[in-house]
Amino acid sequence: MMPRLNALLGFYALLYGSFAAALDYQLQPREIAAGVYIFEGRQEHFTRHNGGNIVNTGFVITDAGVVVIDTGPSRLYGEQMRKAIATVTDQPPVQVFITHHHPDHFLGNQAFADVPICALPLTQKIIARDADALLDNMYRAAGAWMEGTEAVAPNCRAEAGKLTVGERRLSVLAVAGHSGDEASDLMVYDHRSGTLFAGDIVFHGRAATTPHANIQVWLQVLRDLERQQPQILVPGHGPTATDSRAIRETAAYLEWLDTTLREAAAAGLDMAEALELEIPERFKSLAVIDEEFERSVFHLFPAIDQEVLHGGAGNGTR
Amino acid sequence: MKPMLAALVLLASLGVPLLAVAADPLASPGWPIAQNRFLTGKTYVFDDRVQVIVPRDAEDSTAVPGFVRVQGIPDVQQIMVFAELNPIPMIVQFWPHRLEPNIGFRFKVQQATPVRAAALGADGIWYIGGAWVNAAGGGCSAPSIASADADWAERLGEVHSRIWNRGDEGRRLRLTVMHPMDTGLAAGIPKFYLEELVLVDDADKHLGRVEVHASVAENPTLTFDLRTGGSVRIQGADNNGNRMLGEVE
Numbered sequence A: 001m002m003p004r005l006n007a008l009l010g011f012y013a014l015l016y017g018s019f020a021a022a023l024d025y026q027l028q029p030r031e032i033a034a035g036v037y038i039f040e041g042r043q044e045h046f047t048r049h050n051g052g053n054i055v056n057t058g059f060v061i062t063d064a065g066v067v068v069i070d071t072g073p074s075r076l077y078g079e080q081m082r083k084a085i086a087t088v089t090d091q092p093p094v095q096v097f098i099t100h101h102h103p104d105h106f107l108g109n110q111a112f113a114d115v116p117i118c119a120l121p122l123t124q125k126i127i128a129r130d131a132d133a134l135l136d137n138m139y140r141a142a143g144a145w146m147e148g149t150e151a152v153a154p155n156c157r158a159e160a161g162k163l164t165v166g167e168r169r170l171s172v173l174a175v176a177g178h179s180g181d182e183a184s185d186l187m188v189y190d191h192r193s194g195t196l197f198a199g200d201i202v203f204h205g206r207a208a209t210t211p212h213a214n215i216q217v218w219l220q221v222l223r224d225l226e227r228q229q230p231q232i233l234v235p236g237h238g239p240t241a242t243d244s245r246a247i248r249e250t251a252a253y254l255e256w257l258d259t260t261l262r263e264a265a266a267a268g269l270d271m272a273e274a275l276e277l278e279i280p281e282r283f284k285s286l287a288v289i290d291e292e293f294e295r296s297v298f299h300l301f302p303a304i305d306q307e308v309l310h311g312g313a314g315n316g317t318r
Numbered sequence B: 001m002k003p004m005l006a007a008l009v010l011l012a013s014l015g016v017p018l019l020a021v022a023a024d025p026l027a028s029p030g031w032p033i034a035q036n037r038f039l040t041g042k043t044y045v046f047d048d049r050v051q052v053i054v055p056r057d058a059e060d061s062t063a064v065p066g067f068v069r070v071q072g073i074p075d076v077q078q079i080m081v082f083a084e085l086n087p088i089p090m091i092v093q094f095w096p097h098r099l100e101p102n103i104g105f106r107f108k109v110q111q112a113t114p115v116r117a118a119a120l121g122a123d124g125i126w127y128i129g130g131a132w133v134n135a136a137g138g139g140c141s142a143p144s145i146a147s148a149d150a151d152w153a154e155r156l157g158e159v160h161s162r163i164w165n166r167g168d169e170g171r172r173l174r175l176t177v178m179h180p181m182d183t184g185l186a187a188g189i190p191k192f193y194l195e196e197l198v199l200v201d202d203a204d205k206h207l208g209r210v211e212v213h214a215s216v217a218e219n220p221t222l223t224f225d226l227r228t229g230g231s232v233r234i235q236g237a238d239n240n241g242n243r244m245l246g247e248v249e
């Protein structure tokens, strides 16, 4: 893997190196509550135009420094994010939280190398293990924007529970369902403003992604969230929400996805035929729905299909 | 499609070579080679009654779903499915005999490629449909997950199958065979793949046969549409001489 990756890095550096100086994510910190800011990404897929900026990141200012939530898709993003943070506060970053192992959420880590970067143990482990593959994909998708980006595994283990940073109380929540079965997704709650950084547990106005999803676990987390109803919810992708609509939207889509694929497999549909299934009108307004549905068939159908087939007649070699 | 087809059939009957007439609707750089390899000396025509369903993007290049559906072409004798820009282009060769001319499968892709299905009609003409699938790649040269797993050998050759009665859409057989389907393209792992599956009914009548190639995904999972009732026996063989047997009602 490494020689190939290095070759790839070299290739992109050659091809795009000369443009790199001009690449600008134009990150504008937006204050959603006193001292709580977000950088809102686009409702798109990774492309060479958006440089992978399809994700929401954020930060909370305290009088003991800035707490950063996710570092974005590239080293350049991380660096530009850090500069943009410095335009609204003199406080330095003191801690970074990474919500989960998907590459658009942590590849800006290099820009925060002097700060503890904290993640759940599983997230640390997966990033360390799959660094090459995660990087490889992003280089392919975003090209020159990725120049100089390396996968830096979080160096600090996040513990679920309350913590105090300066005058602020924060809670770290360890949930799961989007990027794994168990303790895979981290959320950060700011008590003073009632803001929840939900990571990719919540998508808003955009179809959810499912490459490592456990839908039933995820749905349970969403049901709990809906009951707690944070005042302000920052989804991993899409606009900030002040009511439960984004939570319900994510849950409704996941429920439809799961039910539809299960019913399709139970009715004897082939995986390729599942690609042809009609997406209901109510989800058609979700950004990138066609692409994400297709991807989800890849992610979810084989396991469902195996259950269906292995439940049937089984015979062996003779 | 129809008038063009008629013209081509006419040309064919006059012995005029068709190759210059039929431009590849998928505009693939690999078409001349594929055509050479699989269709030399054969009369063929592009025809959208041969439907190839594949995803636009191969999210997992080691297991891309495909389904070929032939509608309105009588007495299909054989169907070849190939991904022409793959290192192992052929995916399956299918002789439907007493089965519907439809087949579902999963395959590996190494790079973006057209996937073609060529259906041989009773008239001796190959009818060709196809679609592009985009892929970041690596599917053919990646070692199978099964061979990395210590106890795959115990499950080698297990056949799991099920028949559905789908009302107007008829009976359907779906099956999966536990097999690593190693292409021989990953360093140090020899070619090891399921080669053939034969379907036979409960009166020992031959229903259909499929030749499976190493570009089929690990644990081959196939879909067939049946025309007959009763139970079906599945007889498989791999390139190392292992035989598999399954039976389903």
Ligand SMILES: [Zn+2]
Pocket (backbone or CB within 6 Å): A100, A102, A178, A179, A200, A209, A236
């Ligand atoms: Zn994610």
